[in-house]
Amino acid sequence: MKNFTTKQQIRQHLQPLRKDGATIGFVPTMGALHQGHLSLIARAKQECDMVVCSIFVNPTQFNDPKDLEKYPRPIEADIQKLEQAGCDVLFNPDVNEIYAGNEQWHLDIGELERLLEGAFRPGHYQGVTQVVFKLFDIVEPDKAFFGQKDFQQVMVINCMIELLKLPVTLVMCPIERESDGLAMSSRNVHLTVDDRRHALILSRTLQQVKDGINTTDIATLKQQAEAAISSEPGVELDYFELVDGNTLHAANQNTAYVVALVAAKVGNTRLIDNMIVR
Ligand code: PAF
Secondary structure, three states, X not given: OEEEOOHHHHHHHHHHHHHOOXXXXXXXXXXXXXXXXXXXXXXXXXXXXXXXXXXXXXXHHOOOHHHHHHOOOOHHHHHHHHHHHOOOEEEOOOHHHHOOOOOOOOOOOHHHHOOOHHHHOOOHHHHHHHHHHHHHHHHOOOEEEEEHHHHHHHHHHHHHHHHHOOOOEEEEEOOOEOOOOOEOOHHHHHOOHHHHHHOHHHXXXXXXXXXXXXXXXXXHHXXXXXXXXXXXXXXXXXXXXXXXXXXXXXXXXXXXXXXXXXXXXXXXXEEEEEEEOO
């Protein structure tokens, strides 16, 4: 695997390959790679001639400086995992390579950046669009692979692609779960043994909502889910919502595409999870 840290190096490497007709699959990450990321690499390998992965802990998407500081950065282990997964190119730039200074530009993606995660993490999706736009500009991928785990992020990137008419196809890949249901996340390393056990309420509740979607009304499902999560020790619910997966607006009995989305603090770690329930 080639490992580049500057824009110039990676552009120089990719340009002739692209000219020769190779399609490029891109998996942007913040590192601390787990099976979820590796499933994106595998999918990109299936669908494209070569796979580029970026590891960049993007400071502009963290609204809590402590969260940024403690974000795991096991770069040596990550490189090994990428080699094993058959990734062709790693882009692992420094902050100064990506940001010239205190960038303030803002892409207006409307209410998508203010709903749900956007409300709890103001500015987060602005930081995400900034960095993904820059990474797309550097890598110029044919397809970019994102996990469903951050469902709203997929919608935000889709919206950016449409607004700016970017020549890239976004592929949303399913959530990878531990055998007990916990959604894989780089943040899971922060969970204590007790947190880890309590965190299972999130995936369990999502599954219950999925099981009940055709027999119980949505308001009741939401109430039951909120009650179940709030009564779990050590878990502080931010939101549990059933939404239309095309708009993120509250779903009703007639909504065809329903996604249940949850965010909660488990111990000191904030987790998100979701499930397509209809
Ligand atoms: O999902 C992530 O890991 C990040 O938000 C992303 C897309 C790599 C942008 O920093």
